[in-house]
Amino acid sequence: MYKMETKVAVVTGSNKGIGFEIVKGLCQKFEGVVYLTARNEERGRQAVKKLEDLGLRPLFHTLDVTCEQSIQEFATYIASRYCGIDVLVNNAGILDFDKSVSSYEDAKKLIDTNFLSLISISKILYPLLKNNARIINISSDWGLLSNIRKQIWLDTLVKDNLTVDEILQFVNDFLQAVKNGKTTMVSFAGHYGDYKVSKVAMSALTFVQQRQFSEQGTDISINCVHPGFVKSDMTKGMGDFTPERGARAPLYLALEAPQSQKGTFVWHDCHQVNWDD
Template identity: 80%
Template sequence: MVTKVAIVTGSNKGIGFEIVKGLCSRFDGTVYLTARNEERGRQAVKKLEKLGLKPLFHILDVTSENSIQEFAKYISDHHSGIDILVNNAGVLDFDKPVTSFEDAKKLMNTNFYSLLTISKFLYPLLNNDARVINISSDWGLLSNIRKQHWLDTLIKEDLTVDEILQFVNDFLQAAKNGKNSYISFAGHYGDYKVSKVAMSALTFVQQYEFIKQGKNISINCVHPGFIKTDMTNGMGDFTPERGARAPLYLALDAPQTLKGTFVWHDCHQVNWDD
């Protein structure tokens, strides 16, 4: 019997942990809780086991190509493919509204560049009716960008991955040029905003590619709400459990025809480029 597989990156705490909990309760298959720290990951699994749930753990550092490649090999060796993939891993230094170039590059490695590596090694394992959910943010809406050139470029129907990379690199150059250049690009927390705008744009480009390839794979991005987590120093409007609502909707309940959209925390679609 073929067992379905769901994977949530960066899921030892916060929204990711709650998504794993929801999947374990409702998904008819194997759910992988992943984390870059093995001890914290296994502790999270034990918490869920105490609730009668049975996630599996696998170490996964999304900033490491080797780690992603090893995980992909493990999944390939043990399963027939991936049915649900939630790209949840992300970082934000809430105490630094304007960061250094080095910090911005580090954030981009986790929040955006990792998606390209995941695409390279995990996407080939996606089953034909798989669902990919990218955890974005209201800061991932295009209106957060202040440079007109990129406002015009990122809404193109024929947008390419290379152009998204140029967008990210242009921001990193602005960060290298200093505070004024940084803020003129995307305001405070510009590194996080740019990473999530890039994630959103990549979602739409990749959905178009899946359709061109004739694959019935859906990929959507979602704003889970302003969630009270360690990343936000406990500030926010919703609990992590509430934050998991829209991602779980996309993973389990949304029609498979919902493709290449931006979904709000209350599960309705919004125009990304308004």
């Protein structure tokens, strides 16, 4: 099958909220095809229809980031049609806003979705990235290192030679603590500790993977972004920004930021911050 030279952008978990608005912004400004993806096909196609009603032309494919088979099916589909992926926005994530302290099972499900899925995506989708591709990880101000207070992890996560295995140890240490009824490794007595750990881990992974890309000699950029406290279903309608405003910084990284901007933590107003202050 002939592979199209068309540029390709992919947004995970994008049938609503910030992800939906990122797809909309990409459809308006990205010179290529834009894939809106979702676990649920019906909701995904309904989201595509909303954008089509605005005169936009997103494409749809099912993608469950917690299922390696689903990621592989998507990768096979993209690889059979295009020369690679130019923009990948890792947006999929969950949070039960009604539970400030989660059970072990709930914490494991959240971390599987918000963080461990990125490991699977790295393994399966990253080989499809073009040499100058851009990856945007949707993090949070809860992804700043200041949300962690266990000294061993404060010291470990800032190491220049931090490894993915050490980040996985950090995550597993938290899950073991939850299983044992202790969540004091995160701030605020562990409130939303699983979400904070998942986003701190995402931030740390961003910096490790940027170092790996640079060592491999590729021009791929990967950055993480705090989109602001956005009103969404996940936050039960609470927040400071609309989803459209929340998409501003991710779209900046996808479309406007210099390719030399790599391995940074970007605030919702598009300026860089030190994640470990």
